[in-house]
Amino acid sequence: MDQDELISALDAARFDKAATADLVRRLAEPGAAAVPGLLAVLHTVERHVFFALRDALRLIGPPAFDAALAARERAEDVPGRWELDHVLRAFDERCLDRYTAALGHPMEDVRRQALGGLENLGPAAAPAVLAVIPFLADRDRYVRHTATRTVRAIGPAAVPALGAVRRDGPGRLRRHALTALAVIGGEAALDERDVRAWERLVRIKVTEPDGVVHGDLPDHCWLAVPGETYEELFPAMGLHDRRPCTITMGLSAMGDDTATVTGEDGARRTAHRVFVTPELDGWRLVYADSLFHEEAWDHHDLVSRISARCGQAQFFYQDDHSDSMIWTLARGGEVHRGYWRYGEPEWTGEPMAWETPLTEGSPHDSGGPDHDEDPGASREWAVENAARALSLLPGDAGEETRVRGHGWLAVTRPGIGHGPFTGALRI
Numbered sequence: 001m002d003q004d005e006l007i008s009a010l011d012a013a014r015f016d017k018a019a020t021a022d023l024v025r026r027l028a029e030p031g032a033a034a035v036p037g038l039l040a041v042l043h044t045v046e047r048h049v050f051f052a053l054r055d056a057l058r059l060i061g062p063p064a065f066d067a068a069l070a071a072r073e074r075a076e077d078v079p080g081r082w083e084l085d086h087v088l089r090a091f092d093e094r095c096l097d098r099y100t101a102a103l104g105h106p107m108e109d110v111r112r113q114a115l116g117g118l119e120n121l122g123p124a125a126a127p128a129v130l131a132v133i134p135f136l137a138d139r140d141r142y143v144r145h146t147a148t149r150t151v152r153a154i155g156p157a158a159v160p161a162l163g164a165v166r167r168d169g170p171g172r173l174r175r176h177a178l179t180a181l182a183v184i185g186g187e188a189a190l191d192e193r194d195v196r197a198w199e200r201l202v203r204i205k206v207t208e209p210d211g212v213v214h215g216d217l218p219d220h221c222w223l224a225v226p227g228e229t230y231e232e233l234f235p236a237m238g239l240h241d242r243r244p245c246t247i248t249m250g251l252s253a254m255g256d257d258t259a260t261v262t263g264e265d266g267a268r269r270t271a272h273r274v275f276v277t278p279e280l281d282g283w284r285l286v287y288a289d290s291l292f293h294e295e296a297w298d299h300h301d302l303v304s305r306i307s308a309r310c311g312q313a314q315f316f317y318q319d320d321h322s323d324s325m326i327w328t329l330a331r332g333g334e335v336h337r338g339y340w341r342y343g344e345p346e347w348t349g350e351p352m353a354w355e356t357p358l359t360e361g362s363p364h365d366s367g368g369p370d371h372d373e374d375p376g377a378s379r380e381w382a383v384e385n386a387a388r389a390l391s392l393l394p395g396d397a398g399e400e401t402r403v404r405g406h407g408w409l410a411v412t413r414p415g416i417g418h419g420p421f422t423g424a425l426r427i
Contacts, residue, residue, distance in 0.1 A: 003027065003037045010049045020052055027056040032063035039071050042083040054087050061094045069102065072110060081109075088113040093124040100128040103135070111135075112146060119150040126157035130165065133176035136183070151183045152422070159184060166194060186256075186422040203244070216247065217277070217394035218254075219384070221293065223286035224314040224391040225306060227279035227404065232309035233286065237302075239274055239410035241417055250275030250287065250407045252426040258290045259420035261413060271413040273421050279404040283391045291412065292317070299328060300335050308333035314390050318383045327386040339381050347376040354389040355380045 001009065006027050013019035027034060038053050045053065057064040065088070072084040088110070091099070095117070102114035118125040118132060125132075132154075135147035151158065158180065165177040181190055225233050234242060245253070257273040272291040276284055292315075295302050299315045306313035307330035317326040328338035328348070337349035351357045355378035380386060387393040411418060 001026070003030075003034060007041065007045065007049065007053070010052050011046060014048050024052050024055045024059065027053070028059035031060055032067075035060060035064050035067045038064075039067060039084075039087075042087065043080040050083060050086075054083075054090050057087055058090045058092060061091065062098065065091050065095045065098050069098075069110065072113075073107065085109065085113050089116040089120055091117060093121055096121065096125065096128060099125070100131050103128075103131050108140070108143075112143060115143070115146045115150050119146070119153045122153045123155055123157040125150070125154050126161065129154055129158040129161055129180065130173060130177075133162075133173060133180045136176055136179045148183055151180045155184055163191075166191075183422065186419055216251070217285065217397050218251070218287065219316075219387075219394045220319065221287075221289060221296070221317045222394060223288075223292070223303070223306070224283050224316070224387075225286065225310045226312060227282050227284050229310040230276065230279070230284040233276065233284070233306060234410060236306045236309040237274065237286075238412060240412070240414045242276075242408045242410035243418065245275070245407045245409045247277060247407055248426050250277065250409060253409055253421070254287055254289045256422050257288065259416075259422075261416050261420050269413065271411055271416055271420060273418070274410050274412065276408040276410070278407050279402075280397055281392055281402050285392065285394060296324075296326060299326065300330075300338075303328050303330035304333050304335060307331055314387075316383050316387055325381070325383055327383050327390075329386075329390055339386070341381070345374070345376075347374050347378075350376055351378040351380075352389075 006023055010020060010023050013023060027038065035057065038057055042050055042053060057068065068084055068087045071080070072088060075081050075084055088102075099114045099117045099121075102110055102117075105111055105114070115132065115135060118128055129151065132147055132150050135143055136151065138144050138147065162177040162181050162184075165173045166181070178190070178194055181194070233239070253273050253275055259271045259273075260268050261271050262268055272288055274286065274288040274291065276286050278284075292299075296317050299317070303313040303315045312329065312331045314330075315326065315328045318324065323341070325341040326339070326343075328340070329336050335348055337352055339347055358374075358377045358379060380389070384393050384395075388396070409418070411421075
């Protein structure tokens with residue numbers, strides 16, 4: 001069978017893994033000679049056939065990488081970009097040197113695919129880690145995220161090289177190596193000297209004005225407590241080992257806010273990291289993404305407990321994907337008012353002064369749910385309306401926001417410190 005016949009046979013073998021694997025092997029047998037024909041049809045075949053052709057190119061190795069890279073350089077505005085990007089990320093360790101070289105390619109998309117390819121190689125990409133780590137500080141957020149995933153995929157295999165850079169240089173890579181070590185193993189991966197250097201830098205940063213740039217603070221899930229009573233939040237939530245942090249540090253910690261730890265009894269338990277912001281217009285906001293998502297469906301107990309210590313507590317949650325929406329106000333240990341779409345009941349308490357009861361207008365004019373039969377319903381069901389009326393909508397924080405103090409990072413289990421949490425904390 002020639003190449004065209006083998007490609008046609010792939011469609012018929014869609015649900016036969018053994019037959020597909022045999023056809024992939026036969027397509028790769030001619031080596032470099034097979035590459036032009038395979039690349040030419042990538043964007044013309046069904047998706048399952050494409051992935052088989054990608055596997056054939058992977059088997060061919062370096063000659064296929066070189067041809068795919070050349071084709072990608074020509075394919076900026078033509079069909080086939082998506083397919084070539086997938087192919088470029090698919091090669092094995094035989095192309096390690098090519099991936100490393102591609103990190104310096106003038107095309108940003110090619111650099112991204114090289115990072116993705118090294119991520120797929122995992123620990124086998126350890127020799128390339130020093131070429132990867134500068135991307136941890138790239139100006140593009142997506143590139144930084146991909147580089148972080150790549151470093152994490154390489155894992156402990158990169159630690160010796162990173163430690164050598166921390167000790168011996170070159171100086172231009174020392175900061176990136178520190179970030180990479182934190183990504184791989186968190187604080188536990190740092191030696192005593194690096195921990196001291198990090199703590200010293202944090203102490204300097206938290207004494208500087210911590211401006212809030214509009215849109216920096218997430219508005220999908222958070223708590224709010226009064227600034228004057230926020231200290232009671234820590235015992236109310238059972239938080240330990242709190243450390244000063246900047247807003248940037250606190251938000252970056254939410255990217256790796258869960259760790260599994262072993263207790264004295266040998267049992268494995270989950271610990272969470274919690275970020276408390278500086279005081280913003282008189283309020284402290286609390287972020288704990290994983291923890292709050294777990295407690296969203298039982299949040300009345302959480303806000304009641306906190307409000308008993310802090311005077312009041314507010315919980316806000318909205319999920320664009322599921323259309324879920326929650327806002328709750330608790331005072332003195334009891335839930336006072338709230339709305340919970342899909343909850344039973346949806347409304348808690350009576351409308352407050354800032355709300356417009358639905359009885360004063362048509363529910364269909366509000367853009368929200370129809371609650372004709374609920375005497376506690378109001379037109380102010382949206383999280384953003386409630387947050388602005390009760391305290392602060394995070395997305396509104398900006399240059400005019402009054403900022404006092406600094407933020408805190410704390411953990412939900414005693415005696416574990418921050419070492420079990422991986423991920424680099426940006427400051």
